[in-house]
Amino acid sequence: MTLVAKSHRVTVMRGEYHVVHEGDVVLTTILGSCVAACIRDPYAQAGGMNHFLLPGNNVRQSLDAQSYGVHLMELLVNGLLQRGAHRHRLEAKLFGGARTIEGLSDIGAMNAEFAETFLRNEGISIVGGDLGGDRGRRVEYWPLTGRARQVMLSGDKGFVAPVSPRQPPVAQSGGSVEFF
Amino acid sequence: MAFLEHFKVLVVDDTTTSRILITDALQEMGIRKIAIAKDGEQALRAMMEQPAHMVISDFNMPKLDGLQLLKAIRSYGPTRTTPFILLTGKGDRKLLESAVALGVNNFLTKPFTTPALKKAIEAIVGVLK
DSSP: OEEEOSSOEEEOOTTOEEEEOSSSOEEEEEESSOEEEEEEETTTTEEEEEOBOOSSSOGGGOHHHHHHHHHHHHHHHHHHHHTTOOGGGOEEEEEEOOOOSSSSOOHHHHHHHHHHHHHHHHTOEEEEEEEOSSSOEEEEEETTTTEEEEEEOOOTTOOOOSSOSSOOSOOSTTOEEEEO | OHHHHHOEEEEEOSOHHHHHHHHHHHHHTTOOEEEEESSHHHHHHHHHHSOOSEEEEESSOSSSOHHHHHHHHHTSGGGTTOOEEEEEOTTOHHHHHHHHHHTOOEEEESSOOHHHHHHHHHHHHOOOO
16 A cells, blocks of 8 residues: 655556555556546545455355455455544545456456445445446545536447446547546 | 354454455355454454454554454453454565464464464364364
8 A cells, every 4th residue: 555645647557456545646557447536535635546346257156256346445444444434534536447358258347346345245335337338437535525527538449338237427539537 | 064153353454355255265165153343442342242253354454453352352351262363465574473472373374375374264174063
């Protein structure tokens, strides 16, 4: 974990998490079928982001794959609690979980479902975000204000999923939308 | 079979999803009697009221953490020798040394697989069957 006190941009890579407790920091990541959970306690002035992809393509039946995801979620939540956050005040935004590869099982949807189930189990409310679709995203998150912004990446493969479980709120290619 | 029917495990973790996953894994191994606690304090109360044969506990928890729970369990007569498996984060050497000094029986680094959990249990109680 990296603790950030200065004002700057931090990229959260897959398998990582970052917690911010002060300073004007923006956390950023690029997501395909991976999911990033952006969680904060608005009163404790602590927030952070993780970025995970559950291993394997049959996550629903694999305890071990879920164990990996739970671990990354726990690290983020524990990092926030250690900085004065309270579990019942946490609020989350989820991004990612796209179906970016044709023909394979929908790994993105499984990642998204895992994240939603985890937050529901832990009683953490989901206050925004954007999951699913067939394109990657670049996400920026300001953990202390809770502001989030995503830019949909243009579909370089020209692939359009036949059935998308969730439609992103922005239809235009390369558009950006802010999530408060 | 008789062993698995009576063997009772207490799972302690403040993350609901972790408790569910560990419980599922234990059931997959054939363990039927599983008690759960969401923090060290609740676990200690459970061990005093209806002791389990083994405790599998997370370290990072509110109220009593895993080490404090281990210490309390070791200092209470009826549970002084109850097998205790501690679940920890990566590379926490100091924590492990403290746990060993307090009499931990085994530990697992998160995230762990079901076979690794089974191995950790079997290292203490023998092959589960």
